[in-house]
Amino acid sequence: MPVRFDVVIVGGGISGLVAARKAAQQGKSVCVVEASDRFGGAIQGQILDGVTVDVGAEAFAIARPETLDLIKALGLGDRVVAPRRSDSRLIVPQGIFPMPHALLGIPTNPLADDVVAIIGIEEATKAAHLDELPVPESWDPQITLGALIRQRLGDQITDYIATPVVGGVHALHPDLAEAEAIMPGITAATTKHGGLSKAAAAIRSSSGVPGAAVNGLAGGMSNLVDALVQELQETQNVELVLSSPVTDVSRNQSAGHIGWEVRTATQKFVGDRVVVALDAKNAARVLTSVPLIHQPLSRLYVGDVVVFAALISSNLLDEDPLGSGALIAPSTPKVHAKAITHASAKWEWVRTAFGPSRHVVRLSYGRDGVINENLDDLARIAHADLELLLGASMPAFDETHLARWTGSLLHPRVGHRANVAELKAAAATTDGLSLAIAGLAGNGLAGTVSQAHAAIS
Numbered sequence: 001m002p003v004r005f006d007v008v009i010v011g012g013g014i015s016g017l018v019a020a021r022k023a024a025q026q027g028k029s030v031c032v033v034e035a036s037d038r039f040g041g042a043i044q045g046q047i048l049d050g051v052t053v054d055v056g057a058e059a060f061a062i063a064r065p066e067t068l069d070l071i072k073a074l075g076l077g078d079r080v081v082a083p084r085r086s087d088s089r090l091i092v093p094q095g096i097f098p099m100p101h102a103l104l105g106i107p108t109n110p111l112a113d114d115v116v117a118i119i120g121i122e123e124a125t126k127a128a129h130l131d132e133l134p135v136p137e138s139w140d141p142q143i144t145l146g147a148l149i150r151q152r153l154g155d156q157i158t159d160y161i162a163t164p165v166v167g168g169v170h171a172l173h174p175d176l177a178e179a180e181a182i183m184p185g186i187t188a189a190t191t192k193h194g195g196l197s198k199a200a201a202a203i204r205s206s207s208g209v210p211g212a213a214v215n216g217l218a219g220g221m222s223n224l225v226d227a228l229v230q231e232l233q234e235t236q237n238v239e240l241v242l243s244s245p246v247t248d249v250s251r252n253q254s255a256g257h258i259g260w261e262v263r264t265a266t267q268k269f270v271g272d273r274v275v276v277a278l279d280a281k282n283a284a285r286v287l288t289s290v291p292l293i294h295q296p297l298s299r300l301y302v303g304d305v306v307v308f309a310a311l312i313s314s315n316l317l318d319e320d321p322l323g324s325g326a327l328i329a330p331s332t333p334k335v336h337a338k339a340i341t342h343a344s345a346k347w348e349w350v351r352t353a354f355g356p357s358r359h360v361v362r363l364s365y366g367r368d369g370v371i372n373e374n375l376d377d378l379a380r381i382a383h384a385d386l387e388l389l390l391g392a393s394m395p396a397f398d399e400t401h402l403a404r405w406t407g408s409l410l411h412p413r414v415g416h417r418a419n420v421a422e423l424k425a426a427a428a429t430t431d432g433l434s435l436a437i438a439g440l441a442g443n444g445l446a447g448t449v450s451q452a453h454a455a456i457s
C-alpha cells in the first residue's frame with residue numbers, strides 16, 4: 001500500500017529540509033525521501049581527529065537575509081561567526097598575489113596596483129584603453145563571460161584574474177559561461193556605465209555588503225542541518241526517510257485521488273504535492289514521465305567537484321602564508337587543485353579546536369566540472385600541490401577526507417537562461433509539482449533557501 005501525505009519531498013539536502021519545514025508549519029503532513037544515509041546534501045560535516053569540519057558548504061553570503069533568518073529561527077544565532085580573515089590570494093604562473101578588487105574576477109580598475117602587480121603596467125594600460133572604447137548599445141544575449149571580458153579588458157585579465165576566480169567559485173571557465181546567466185545585468189551595466197570595469201565597480205558599490213562577504217557557524221555549517229532535522233523530528237509532523245533513492249516521480253490518479261506518486265525500489269509514496277529538491281541530473285532522471293519538464297532539465301549542465309580536506313601539523317602554516325585561501329589559474333605549472341582554503345586561517349573556531357601548528361586545509365579539484373585526477377591518488381596529488389603552493393617540503397597529512405560532489409554545481413553555460421525559462425514555464429503549468437533544483441537560484445545557500453520556501457506556496 002502506498003503511504004499518503006499532503007506533501008512528498010524528494011531529496012533531503014538543505015532545500016528539501018527547508019521546504020519540509022515550511023510545509024509542516026502550514027500544518028501539512030510531510031515526507032522527505034533521501035537517497036543517501038544522511039541529510040544535508042552539499043552541507044556535510046566530517047570528523048578529523050575528533051573535530052567536525054565542513055567538507056561541503058562552509059559559509060553563507062550575508063548580502064541576502066534568507067540563510068541568517070533560518071539560522072536564527074533554529075536557535076543558532078549565537079553560533080554565527082565572521083571569518084577570522086578573508087583575504088584570499090590569486091595563484092598564477094607569475095606568482096602569488098593578493099586578490100584584486102573585483103566583481104567575480106572583473107577588476108573595478110584595470111590600472112589599480114593589485115592588477116598591475118599581476119599583469120604588468122603595459123598590459124594593464126592596454127586593458128584600460130580597451131575598456132575606454134565605445135560600448136555597444138546591444139549585446140549578443142548569449143555572449144560568454146570570457147568573450148565579454150576579453151573584448152573589454154583583454155586576454156591577460158581574462159586568463160590570469162577572471163578565469164581562476166570564476167573557476168574557483170563556479171568550477172567553470174568564463175569562456176563557457178553565459179555572461180547574463182552568471183551575472184544578470186552585466187551587459188546593460190557595461191553599456192550604461194561606458195565600460196566593463198566601471199560596471200563592475202558600480203555593481204559592487206550598489207550592494208551595501210560586498211557580494212563576497214560571508215559568515216559561518218562555529219562548529220560548522222553541518223550544525224544547520226542537524227538543527228533542522230532535529231526540529232522536523234521533534235516538533236513537526238514530518239516523516240524522514242533515509243537510504244531510499246527515488247527512481248520515478250509521476251502523476252497518480254487512483255481511487256478518485258489526483259496527485260503525485262514517488263517510487264523507490266521498494267516503496268511508493270503518494271502526495272497531493274511533490275517537491276523535487278535534487279540536483280538537475282538526478283531530477284531529470286526521476287522525471288522522465290513528465291517530458292515537458294524532463295527535456296529542459298536534461299539540457300542543463302552540471303559539474304562534479306571534489307573537496308580534499310586534510311589535517312596537517314606544521315608551523316609553516318602558522319603565519320597564514322596563503323591568507324584565507326587561494327584561487328588557482330589553470331595555467332599554473334604542475335598544480336592540479338583549482339582552489340585551496342586554509343580553514344584554520346579563515347575560521348577562529350577551527351584554529352582553536354585543533355590548537356597550535358595543527359592546520360586544516362581544503363583543496364578542491366574539478367575544473368569545468370570534470371575531475372581529471374585519479375581519486376585513488378588524490379592524497380599524493382594534494383600533498384604535492386600543497387608543497388608547490390607553499391614552496392616548501394611538508395610533513396605527511398595527519399588525517400584526510402575526500403568528499404566527492406557529483407552533479408552538485410549547476411553550470412550556467414551558453415543557453416542556460418533559455419533552458420531555465422522553458423523549465424520554469426513548464427513547471428508553472430504542472431499542477432502539484434514544485435521544483436527546487438540545486439543551483440537554479442544560484443550556486444549558494446541564500447538562493448537555495450529562498451527557492452525552497454517558494455516551492456511551498
Ligand SMILES: Cc1cc2nc3c(=O)[nH]c(=O)nc-3n(C[C@H](O)[C@H](O)[C@H](O)COP(=O)(O)OP(=O)(O)OC[C@H]3O[C@@H](n4cnc5c(N)ncnc54)[C@H](O)[C@@H]3O)c2cc1C
Pocket residue numbers: 010011012013014015016033034035036038039040041042043055056057058059060061244245246247277278279282286305307405408409436437438439442443444445446448
Ligand atoms: C563543495 C561545495 C562547496 C560549497 N560551498 C558553499 C558555500 O561555502 N556557501 C554557499 O552558500 N554555498 C556553497 N555551496 C553550494 C550549496 O552547498 C548548495 O547550493 C546547496 O547545499 C544545495 O542544496 P540542495 O538541497 O539544493 O541540493 P543538494 O545539497 O545537492 O541535495 C540534494 C539531495 O538529494 C539527494 N538525492 C539525489 N538523488 C536522489 C534520489 N534519486 N532520490 C532521493 N534523494 C536524492 C542527495 O543525496 C542530496 O542529499 C557549495 C557546494 C559544494 C558542492
